[in-house]
Amino acid sequence: MTATPEAARRGSAVSGFASGLRFQLVSMAREVDTYQALALAPFQTLVLMSAMEFAGRGDLNAYAVVAATLMTMWTTALIFATGLVIEDKEDGRMESLVAAPASFPLLVFGRLCGCMLLAMPSFGLAVLVAGGVFGYWTPVPHPLVFAAALLLTAAGTAAATTALSALFVTRPSAYALGNALVYPVFLLSGVVVPAAELPGALEAASRLSYLAWAAELLRDATEPGPVAHAVPRLGAMLLLGVVMVGVGVVALTRHLGRARASGVLAGGQ
Numbered sequence: 001m002t003a004t005p006e007a008a009r010r011g012s013a014v015s016g017f018a019s020g021l022r023f024q025l026v027s028m029a030r031e032v033d034t035y036q037a038l039a040l041a042p043f044q045t046l047v048l049m050s051a052m053e054f055a056g057r058g059d060l061n062a063y064a065v066v067a068a069t070l071m072t073m074w075t076t077a078l079i080f081a082t083g084l085v086i087e088d089k090e091d092g093r094m095e096s097l098v099a100a101p102a103s104f105p106l107l108v109f110g111r112l113c114g115c116m117l118l119a120m121p122s123f124g125l126a127v128l129v130a131g132g133v134f135g136y137w138t139p140v141p142h143p144l145v146f147a148a149a150l151l152l153t154a155a156g157t158a159a160a161t162t163a164l165s166a167l168f169v170t171r172p173s174a175y176a177l178g179n180a181l182v183y184p185v186f187l188l189s190g191v192v193v194p195a196a197e198l199p200g201a202l203e204a205a206s207r208l209s210y211l212a213w214a215a216e217l218l219r220d221a222t223e224p225g226p227v228a229h230a231v232p233r234l235g236a237m238l239l240l241g242v243v244m245v246g247v248g249v250v251a252l253t254r255h256l257g258r259a260r261a262s263g264v265l266a267g268g269q
Helices: 005-030 032-054 060-090 094-099 104-119 122-134 143-170 172-181 184-189 198-205 208-220 229-264
Strands: none
Touching: 005 104, 032 060, 032 104, 032 122, 060 094, 060 104, 060 122, 060 143, 060 184, 060 208, 104 143, 104 229, 143 208, 172 184, 184 198, 208 229
């Protein structure tokens, strides 16, 4: 029995995601250097906790721990997103991956989800540094909400960097572009400064970022009171993640066509 085009596309998507996830997990297990990304969490925590302590704002210590976690996840995703595109091109894998029947955009998404599995323990590292150095042990009175928000944050980060990886395919300055996106995203998405404290236009724009929703929900999950509208807020994070995956698929497909036409799929271009 011949598969319908729709079933074939579904199979290609599932195959691409699963292959990318499996490939990335195997690659990370073999390369010890990949775990250096986790070193970001302690340093980010030290900087942000020191700022809170110096300002006498111990009431915002949970903000520092959450911000350090999100900053580590976003930075790690950018490092891997730029690295995997450049390495695939330099090692000659890009052309064969693009030519494979599996969906290349979802293969990239799968690989970045694998990277996020590495970055998720950054919260534990941030808690250990905050507790061991500053004596602040982050409470999590709403563990289910916190875990769900952290998982959706990881998926949303993978989705966002999948969309950005479309630029890395055709831009030789991928590393510079990745570095340039780190701190503006932190400031404009409410990770360090709550979105509600941003000027009107910037606050409205930050609401389009999954990181703003993630930061607020993770902070609320560390407070003793009930988390207001937890399910709708988790749904908003999920919706933004799905939209970004869609954007990533469309953007990568278009940029791959452009890369084929200009001959930059292979080599260190």
